[in-house]
Amino acid sequence: xxxxxxxxxxxxxxxxxxxxxxxxxxxxxxxxxxxxxxxxxxxxxxxxxxxxxxxxxxxxxxxxxxxxxxxxxxxxxxxxxxxxxxxxxxxxxxxxxxxxxxxxxxxxxxxxxxxxxxxxxxxxxxxxxxxxxxxxxxxxxxxxxxxxxxxxxxxxxxxxxxxxxxxxxxxxxxxxxxxxxxxxxxxxxxxxxxxxxxxxxxxxxxxxxxxxxxxxxxxxxxxxxxxxxxxxxxxxxxxxxxxxxxxxxxxxxxxxxxxxxxxxxxxxxxxxxxxxxxxxxxxxxxxxxxxxxxxxxxxxxxxxxxxxxxxxxxxxxxxxxxxxxxxxxxxxxxxxxxxxxxxxxxxxxxxxxxxxxxxxxxxxxxxxxxxxxxxxxxxxxxxxxxxxxxxxxxxx
Amino acid sequence: xxxxxxxxxxxxxxxxxxxxxxxxxxxxxxxxxxxxxxxxxxxxxxxxxxxxxxxxxxxxxxxxxxxxxxxxxxxxxxxxxxxxxxxxxxxxxxxxxxxxxxxxxxxxxxxxxxxxxxxxxxxxxxxxxxxxxxxxxxxxxxxxxxxxxxxxxxxxxxxxxxxxxxxxxxxxxxxxxxxxxxxxxxxxxxxxxxxxxxxxxxxxxxxxxxxxxxxxxxxxxxxxxxxxxxxxxxxxxxxxxxxxxxxxxxxxxxxxxxxxxxxxxxxxxxxxxxxxxxxxxxxxxxxxxxxxxxxxxxxxxxxxxxxxxxxxxxxxxxxxxxxxxxxxxxxxxxxxxxxxxxxxxxxxxxxxxxxxxxxxxxxxxxxxxxxxxxxxxxxxxxxxxxxxxxxxxxxxxxxxxxxxxxxxxxxxxxxxxxxxxxxxxxxxxxxxxxxxxxxxxxxxxxxxxxxxxxxxxxxxxxxxxxxxxxxxxxxxxxxxxxxxxxxxxxxxxxxxxxxxxxxxxxxxxxxxxxxxxxxxxxxxxxxxxxxxxxxxxxxxxxxxxxxxxxxxxxxxxxxxxxxx
Numbered sequence: 001x002x003x004x005x006x007x008x009x010x011x012x013x014x015x016x017x018x019x020x021x022x023x024x025x026x027x028x029x030x031x032x033x034x035x036x037x038x039x040x041x042x043x044x045x046x047x048x049x050x051x052x053x054x055x056x057x058x059x060x061x062x063x064x065x066x067x068x069x070x071x072x073x074x075x076x077x078x079x080x081x082x083x084x085x086x087x088x089x090x091x092x093x094x095x096x097x098x099x100x101x102x103x104x105x106x107x108x109x110x111x112x113x114x115x116x117x118x119x120x121x122x123x124x125x126x127x128x129x130x131x132x133x134x135x136x137x138x139x140x141x142x143x144x145x146x147x148x149x150x151x152x153x154x155x156x157x158x159x160x161x162x163x164x165x166x167x168x169x170x171x172x173x174x175x176x177x178x179x180x181x182x183x184x185x186x187x188x189x190x191x192x193x194x195x196x197x198x199x200x201x202x203x204x205x206x207x208x209x210x211x212x213x214x215x216x217x218x219x220x221x222x223x224x225x226x227x228x229x230x231x232x233x234x235x236x237x238x239x240x241x242x243x244x245x246x247x248x249x250x251x252x253x254x255x256x257x258x259x260x261x262x263x264x265x266x267x268x269x270x271x272x273x274x275x276x277x278x279x280x281x282x283x284x285x286x287x288x289x290x291x292x293x294x295x296x297x298x299x300x301x302x303x304x305x306x307x308x309x310x311x312x313x314x315x316x317x318x319x320x321x322x323x324x325x326x327x328x329x330x331x332x333x334x335x336x337x338x339x340x341x342x343x344x345x346x347x348x349x350x351x352x353x354x355x356x357x358x359x360x361x362x363x364x365x366x367x368x369x370x371x372x373x374x375x376x377x378x379x380x381x382x383x384x385x386x387x388x389x390x391x392x393x394x395x396x
Numbered sequence: 397x398x399x400x401x402x403x404x405x406x407x408x409x410x411x412x413x414x415x416x417x418x419x420x421x422x423x424x425x426x427x428x429x430x431x432x433x434x435x436x437x438x439x440x441x442x443x444x445x446x447x448x449x450x451x452x453x454x455x456x457x458x459x460x461x462x463x464x465x466x467x468x469x470x471x472x473x474x475x476x477x478x479x480x481x482x483x484x485x486x487x488x489x490x491x492x493x494x495x496x497x498x499x500x501x502x503x504x505x506x507x508x509x510x511x512x513x514x515x516x517x518x519x520x521x522x523x524x525x526x527x528x529x530x531x532x533x534x535x536x537x538x539x540x541x542x543x544x545x546x547x548x549x550x551x552x553x554x555x556x557x558x559x560x561x562x563x564x565x566x567x568x569x570x571x572x573x574x575x576x577x578x579x580x581x582x583x584x585x586x587x588x589x590x591x592x593x594x595x596x597x598x599x600x601x602x603x604x605x606x607x608x609x610x611x612x613x614x615x616x617x618x619x620x621x622x623x624x625x626x627x628x629x630x631x632x633x634x635x636x637x638x639x640x641x642x643x644x645x646x647x648x649x650x651x652x653x654x655x656x657x658x659x660x661x662x663x664x665x666x667x668x669x670x671x672x673x674x675x676x677x678x679x680x681x682x683x684x685x686x687x688x689x690x691x692x693x694x695x696x697x698x699x700x701x702x703x704x705x706x707x708x709x710x711x712x713x714x715x716x717x718x719x720x721x722x723x724x725x726x727x728x729x730x731x732x733x734x735x736x737x738x739x740x741x742x743x744x745x746x747x748x749x750x751x752x753x754x755x756x757x758x759x760x761x762x763x764x765x766x767x768x769x770x771x772x773x774x775x776x777x778x779x780x781x782x783x784x785x786x787x788x789x790x791x792x793x794x795x796x797x798x799x800x801x802x803x804x805x806x807x808x809x810x811x812x813x814x815x816x817x818x819x820x821x822x823x824x825x826x827x828x829x830x831x832x833x834x835x836x837x838x839x840x841x842x843x844x845x846x847x848x849x850x851x852x853x854x855x856x857x858x859x860x861x862x863x864x865x866x867x868x869x870x871x872x873x874x875x876x877x878x879x880x881x882x883x884x885x886x887x888x889x890x891x892x893x894x895x896x897x898x899x900x901x902x903x904x905x906x907x908x909x910x911x912x913x914x915x916x917x918x919x920x921x922x923x924x925x926x927x928x929x930x931x932x933x934x935x936x937x938x939x940x941x942x943x944x945x946x947x948x949x950x951x952x953x954x955x956x957x958x959x960x
Binding site: 024028033054055069087094095096164189193252 | 740
C-alpha cells in the first residue's frame with residue numbers, strides 16, 4: 001500500500017537504522033541537518049524581512065545603504081568556516097570507524113557481476129542473498145567480475161564500490177533482526193536496477209542452520225535426503241544469477257534462452273566460422289556447455305553480446321564446485337524440448353547422488369586444489385531412482 | 397570630464413530600423429558569417445535553448461518511466477528491456493551538461509554582454525569567436541548523431557570499463573563532447589584576452605561589473621580544466637578501439653584512474669556552470685535593489701577563490717570507491733572549504749537587499765527564487781562533503797536532488813533570469829511582466845515539488861539511475877514526476893510570452909530596469925559597433941542619478957557617472 005503523504009513514514013529522513021554504523025551516521029546526519037536547517041531558515045527569514053521592509057515605494061530612494069563592512073565580511077567567513085570544520089571532523093571520525101573493521105569481524109566474500117551479487121560465506125557456502133548474524137561484525141570483501149558495481153545497504157548506512165582489479169573492504173555490525181534491501185548503486189548496464197537483493201539478519205541458531213543448508217545444496221533441508229542433480233541445478237539457476245539473463249520459457253533475454261538450448265544448432269559470432277549441430281555427440285555438447293559457464297567469451301552465440309562474466313569462481317576449483325557445475329549442466333540439458341509434447345528428447349537423467357555422499361563432502365573454504373579437478377561424470381555416485389524434483393526446495 | 401553617453405540615441409527615440417545589430421544587415425549569410433559578438437551570442441542562445449528543450453523532453457521521459465515501480469514506458473522480463481531507459485538518462489545528462497549548462501550563460505550571455513559591459517566594440521578575436529560557435533554546432537551534431545545512430549547507455553560520466561565494453565555509438569558522443577570542449581576553450585581564451593586588452597580608459601579591474609569577474613574566473617577554469625577532459629575522452633576512444641589497457645580493467649587498466657581524469661575536469665566544470673550564474677545574480681540583485689552591491693571585492697575575490705579551490709576537490713566524487721582514508725579526508729576538508737566563498741556571496745546578496753529599494757520585476761523574482769534554491773543546493777552539498785553522511789547518500793536520489801538544486805535551481809533559474817534581464821537589450825522588446833512573474837512562481841513551485849521529495853527518498857536509500865524501484869518509493873517518484881511535468885508547463889508558458897513579445901511586445905527603452913552597468917547606456921537593441929566613442933566609465937553599481945523617465949518608459953542618467 002503506497003503512502004502518498006511524504007511526511008508520515010516514521011520520520012521524513014532516513015529509513016530504519018539496523019547497525020552500529022547507522023547509529024554513528026544518524027548522529028552526524030541530524031547534526032548537519034539541524035545546523036544547515038538553521039542557516040537556511042536564517043537566510044530565508046532575512047530575505048523575506050528585507051523583501052517586505054524595503055519593497056520599492058513611489059518616490060523613495062535608498063538612503064545611506066552601506067556598501068561594505070569588513071567586520072561583517074570577516075564574521076560571515078569565520079563562522080561558516082567553524083561550522084564546516086566541525087562537520088568535517090564529525091564526518092571524518094565516524095568515517096574512520098566505518099572504515100576500520102574490528103579484529104573479530106567475520107569475512108564474507110562478495111563478487112559483484114552483471115547483475116547480481118554472489119556471497120561466499122566463511123564455511124564456503126555461496127548464494128545471492130546476504131545472511132548475517134545479529135551483533136556479529138562482518139567485513140565484506142568486495143570485488144567485481146566485470147564492470148564497476150557498488151554494494152549499498154541503506155538500513156546499515158554503508159556503501160562501497162566493487163572495482164574490477166581491486167578489492168574493497170566494507171564492514172558493519174547489524175543490530176536488529178529483519179530483512180533489508182541491498183542495492184547496486186554504481187551504474188552497471190542494462191540490469192542495473194535489477195541488481196538488488198536482501199540482507200537477512202538472523203539470530204545465532206537460525207544463522208547456523210541457514211549456513212548449513214546453504215553449504216550443502218545437494219541435500220533437501222526438509223526431507224534430509226539427497227536431491228537429484230537436476231533439482232540442484234534448478235536452485236542454482238535462481239541463486240547463482242543465471243536467471244538474470246537466461247530465461248527458461250523460450251523468450252529472448254540478454255543471453256540465449258535455455259529452453260531447447262541443448263542440441264539446438266548453434267551459430268557463433270565469435271569465433272565466426274564454428275557451428276555446433278544437434279547431430280554432434282554428447283561429449284562435444286557437454287564440453288560446450290561447460291565452456292559457456294567457465295569461459296563465456298570463448299564462443300558467443302550469434303545475435304548476442306559478449307557480456308557474460310566468467311563463473312569460474314563459483315563453478316570450478318574444488319570437487320564441490322565441479323559437482324555444482326555438473327548439476328547446472330544437468331538442469332540445462334533437462335530443458336531440451338524436442339521430444340513429443342515438450343518432454344526431453346536427448347536428455348537422460350543422471351542418477352541421484354547417494355544419500356550421505358553429498359553431505360559428507362565438505363565444501364572448501366576458499367578455492368580448493370585445482371589439481372583435484374575431475375570430469376564431472378566421474379564423481380557421480382551409483383544410480384538411484386530419479387526423484388521428481390520439479391521444484392527446488394529452497395523457497396524465498 | 398565624461399559626458400552622458402547617450403549620444404547615439406537621445407531619450408525618447410528608439411533606434412531606427414537598420415541602426416541596430418539585428419536589422420543592420422539581412423539574410424541568412426549575414427548571420428552565418430557574422431563576426432558581431434551580439435549576433436554570435438544570439439545564435440548561441442538559440443542553440444542552447446533548442447538543446448534545453450531536447451534535454452527537457454528526455455527528462456520528461458525519465459519521470460514518466462518512474463511513475464510506476466516496474467516502469468511505465470520501458471519494462472519487460474529481461475534486463476535488455478531497460479536499455480532504452482539507460483539511453484534516455486544518458487542523453488538527458490549529456491545534453492544538459494555539455495550543451496546547456498556549460499555553454500548556457502558564458503557562451504550565450506557572456507558573448508552578448510561582455511563587450512557591452514566592458515565598453516568594448518567586440519571581443520578580442522571575433523573570428524575565433526565565430527569558429528568556436530561552429531565547433532559548438534559540430535559538437536552538438538555529433539552528440540545528437542549518437543542518439544540517431546542507436547543511443548549510448550553509459551551515463552554522462554562515461555565510467556570505464558562499462559563505457560569501453562558496451563555497444564552503441566559511444567565514440568560519436570565522446571567525440572561530440574571532445575569538440576564541444578574546444579569550443580569552450582576558445583570562448584575562454586577570447587574572454588580572458590578581451591578583459592585584459594579591450595578595457596576602455598577608466599575601466600579598472602575593480603570597476604568591472606561582477607558578471608565580468610565571474611566570466612573571468614570561469615574562463616580560467618575553461619582553459620585549464622577542459623584540455624584534461626579532451627585527453628580523457630581521447631583516451632577513452634583509444635581504449636575502445638585499441639584496448640590500450642590504461643583505464644579498462646579487462647586489459648590491465650585501472651577504472652579509478654579514469655575517474656580521477658574525468659572528475660579533474662568535471663568537478664571544476666560545475667563551477668564553469670555556476671560561477672556565471674552567480675555573476676548574473678550579482679547584477680540583477682544590485683539593479684533591482686537600486687543600490688550598490690554590498691561587498692564588491694569580496695564577491696569578486698570569492699569567484700576567484702571558487703575557481704582555485706574548485707580544482708582541488710574532484711576526489712569527493714569517489715569517496716566510496718575504496719580510496720585511502722587520508723585521500724578521503726583531504727578531499728572532504730577541501731570540499732568544505734569551497735563552500736565558504738559561496739556562502740560569502742549569499743551573505744553579500746542578502747546584505748544588498750538591506751536598505752535597498754526592491755523592485756520585483758521578473759528577473760528579481762528569479763533572483764529571489766535562486767536565493768532559496770541555491771541555499772538548499774549549497775547547504776546539501778555539505779551533507780555530501782561530510783564523509784560518513786556521503787557513504788550513506790552517495791549515488792542515491794539525495795545526490796540527484798542536490799545536483800539539480802544547484803544546476804537546475806541555481807544555474808538554469810539564473811539562465812532564465814538572464815534571458816529575462818537582457819531580453820529587452822537583445823530583442824528590443826518588452827515582455828509581459830505579469831506573465832513573467834506567474835511563470836517564475838509556477839517554475840519555483842514545480843521545481844521544489846520535483847526535487848524536494850528526491851532528498852527524502854535519497855536518505856531512505858533510493859539509488860540513482862534505476863529504471864525500476866521498490867514500491868515503497870513510489871509516492872516520492874509520483875510527486876517528483878508531477879513536479880517535472882509542471883516544470884515543462886512553466887517552460888512552455890515562459891517560451892509563449894517571450895515569443896509573443898517578439899512580435900507584439902512594446903519597444904524597449906535603452907535602460908528599462910535602471911541598470912547601472914554600461915550595456916544599459918547602449919540603445920535596445922544596441923547598434924552593431926556598440927559604442928561610437930569609448931564610454932565614460934564610473935563605478936559599476938552607482939545608481940545615483942538614474943531617474944525614471946516617463947517619456948521613454950525607462951531610466952536615464954541625469955548626472956555623469958565619473959567614478960567619484
